[in-house]
Amino acid sequence: MRIAVAGATGRIGQLTIASLQDAGHQAVKISRRAGVDAYSGDGLADALRGADAIIDSTNTGSQDREQVIDFFGTVTRNLLAAEEEAGVRHHVLLSIVGLDKNGRAPHYDGKREQERLVSAGPVPWSIVRVTQFHDFAAMVAGWTQCDGVATIAPLLIQPIAQADVAAVLAEVAAGGPLNDRIDVAGPETQDLVDMARRTFAARGQDITLVPTWRGVFGPDMAGEVLLPGESARLTSGTFADWLAAGAR
Numbered sequence: 001m002r003i004a005v006a007g008a009t010g011r012i013g014q015l016t017i018a019s020l021q022d023a024g025h026q027a028v029k030i031s032r033r034a035g036v037d038a039y040s041g042d043g044l045a046d047a048l049r050g051a052d053a054i055i056d057s058t059n060t061g062s063q064d065r066e067q068v069i070d071f072f073g074t075v076t077r078n079l080l081a082a083e084e085e086a087g088v089r090h091h092v093l094l095s096i097v098g099l100d101k102n103g104r105a106p107h108y109d110g111k112r113e114q115e116r117l118v119s120a121g122p123v124p125w126s127i128v129r130v131t132q133f134h135d136f137a138a139m140v141a142g143w144t145q146c147d148g149v150a151t152i153a154p155l156l157i158q159p160i161a162q163a164d165v166a167a168v169l170a171e172v173a174a175g176g177p178l179n180d181r182i183d184v185a186g187p188e189t190q191d192l193v194d195m196a197r198r199t200f201a202a203r204g205q206d207i208t209l210v211p212t213w214r215g216v217f218g219p220d221m222a223g224e225v226l227l228p229g230e231s232a233r234l235t236s237g238t239f240a241d242w243l244a245a246g247a248r
């Protein structure tokens with residue numbers, strides 16, 4: 001099959017391109033660094049010509065609510081319009097487990113907008129909701145890290161290996177549209193503060209962690225909000241494997 005990946009130069013996108021190629025598919029790269037801008041729409045029509053399916057793993061680094069919603073909304077509308085024009089029959093969206101249960105982080109508002117547009121859109125779809133990646137704790141601590149101190153919420157998550165995310169995306173894209181959402185998670189529940197401690201220890205970094213619910217993640221994210229549903233598909237890569245491999 002010919003399968004396009006929007007966000008092809010990103011962390012998940014690169015691994016997804018490799019998974020598709022390993023499975024014998026032709027992978028088409030969509031990203032500004034690959035010469036295609038999904039926000040302005042430049043180059044999309046050419047990139048999608050002859051494609052059977054597309055996987056959207058784009059991302060924005062913005063933490064501004066309006067900007068995040070505008071980015072994910074505009075990119076999704078542009079992709080769906082170009083797919084309809086090109087006759088692409090399957091749109092696969094990478095999303096986040098628990099998205100409809102939790103609150104106020106701007107990123108989640110953008111992802112909800114993506115899911116709304118895709119599930120109401122003109123192209124048959126599959127939404128693959130995955131849990132947080134293994135480097136999530138270090139990323140969250142990095143948002144506030146200053147002079148060797150960082151705050152972090154004691155979230156419960158069931159983290160997943162990025163390579164496992166890519167493999168599932170490639171497999172779902174090559175199958176028929178589900179017109180539904182699926183949850184995909186790693187094998188074990190973890191506490192985010194403990195994950196951050198172990199990550200920094202593995203990286204040889206001395207960071208003091210201050211647990212709090214007063215940052216980006218508030219008490220609305222406590223409990224089992226971010227854990228997968230009982231019917232979730234579980235993958236095999238563990239957090240301990242990732243630490244042992246260098247925590248990068």
Ligand SMILES: NC(=O)c1ccc[n+]([C@@H]2O[C@H](COP(=O)([O-])OP(=O)(O)OC[C@H]3O[C@@H](n4cnc5c(N)ncnc54)[C@H](OP(=O)(O)O)[C@@H]3O)[C@@H](O)[C@H]2O)c1
Nearest residue numbers: 007008009010011012031032033037038039058059132133
């Ligand atoms: N981190 C987590 O724990 C987690 C958990 C669950 C789900 N997710 C989801 O995973 C997704 C991918 O994350 P990631 O870490 O792989 O992202 P990333 O490494 O930041 O990659 C983002 C990709 O988007 C592309 N992009 C940005 N603007 C674009 C534009 N205007 N046109 C075309 N491409 C554009 C970038 O390429 P260029 O810069 O070359 O354009 C890059 O390839 C996100 O949507 C996130 O919500 C993350």
